[in-house]
Amino acid sequence: MSSGILFEVDNHIARVTLDRPKALNSIDPEMDAALFEAWTEINSNPDIWVAVLGAAGEKAFCAGANVSGGTEGDGRRMALGGGLTGVGGPMLTLRKPLIAAVQGYAIGGGFELAMCADIIVAADNAQFGIPETKVGIIGEAGIMHRAIRQLPHHIAMALILTGERIDAQQAERYGLVNEVVPYEKLLETAWLWADRIASASPLAVQAAKDAVLSRAGWPLDIALATRYEPIEAYANSADRIEGRAAFADKRAARWSGR
Known part of the structure; x- marks a missing residue:
């Protein structure tokens, strides 16, 4: 794995850590490429069932990006965040559940990266913001389109038009985050969420x-009339058979992810 992030896997859970704390974990081209490698590995490895995205240092989850137009150092163009955000290049869809553990500043592209997660756990010092209009910079506006979908309309518009931030408690009240905890318990809590998800059938x-x-x-x-290929494929999986057997035997299922 390239530098700029830390990547490890333990008990079917991948942990991805933004590791540029002196730069407030802002995303540079090297980190972008490393994130792309991480998401690709998570998608392709059947033994990874859940991912947790965190960041080094207490001050910031991610203060945005100091790249523009994606990363092209090796001839590969991608969106910001290793392809996850869809801003500046082709978007990479993460098929596995993603939990973001957010502390300190999550602003601009960092806020957007957090919003790409399925579950957000925030430390009590977290702050979320869209500073573009305040500093006179408007890019491809991906963060605005996500904010208007994930927050109440008037709250999102206030963030967009003023460039001001909301804190963790407000974010929880508006439904943006699932849980707010002391910073010292942030990763522990995110890992508990990951364990809860990993206890379910990974293919389901x-x-x-x-x-x-x-x-x-x-x-x-x-939506109701659509046929979903992953659901249809699951009908013939070993995990579906195991789930039925475990229910009949009144025991915990032993998932294989296959």
């Missing part, structure tokens, strides 16, 4: 994520 979890997100912006009748 992945199929559910695909179905929900692929039709999130569609009318209900179309």
Whole structure:
């Protein structure tokens, strides 16, 4: 794995850590490439079921980006955040559940990266902001499109138009984050969320994520009428057989992810 992030896997859970604390974990081209490698490995490795995205240092989760237009150092163009955000290049879709553990500043591209997660756990010192208009910079506006979808309309518009920030407690009240904890318990809490997800059938979890997100912006009748390939494939999986057997035997299932 390239420098700029730390990557480890333990008990089916991948931990990705932004590791440029002196630069407030802002995303440079090298980190972008490393994140792309991490997401690609998480997607392709059947023994990884859940991912946790965190950051080094107490001051910031990520203060945004000091790159523009994606990373092209090796001839590969990608969106910001290793392809995850869809800003500045082709978007990479993470098929496995992602939990973001956010502390300190999560602003600009860092806020957007957090919003790419399925679950957000915030330290009580976290601050979320969209500073573009305040500093007179407007890019491809990806963060604005996510904010207006993940926050109440008037709250999102206030963030966008003023460039001001909201704290962790406000973010929880508005439904942006799942849980707020003291900074010292941030990673522990994120890991507990990961364990809870990993205790479920990994293939069922992945199929559910695909179905929900692929039709999130569609009318209900179309979503209900859609055939979802991952769900259909799950019907013939070893995990589906194991789930039925475990239920009949009144025991915990032993998932294989296959």
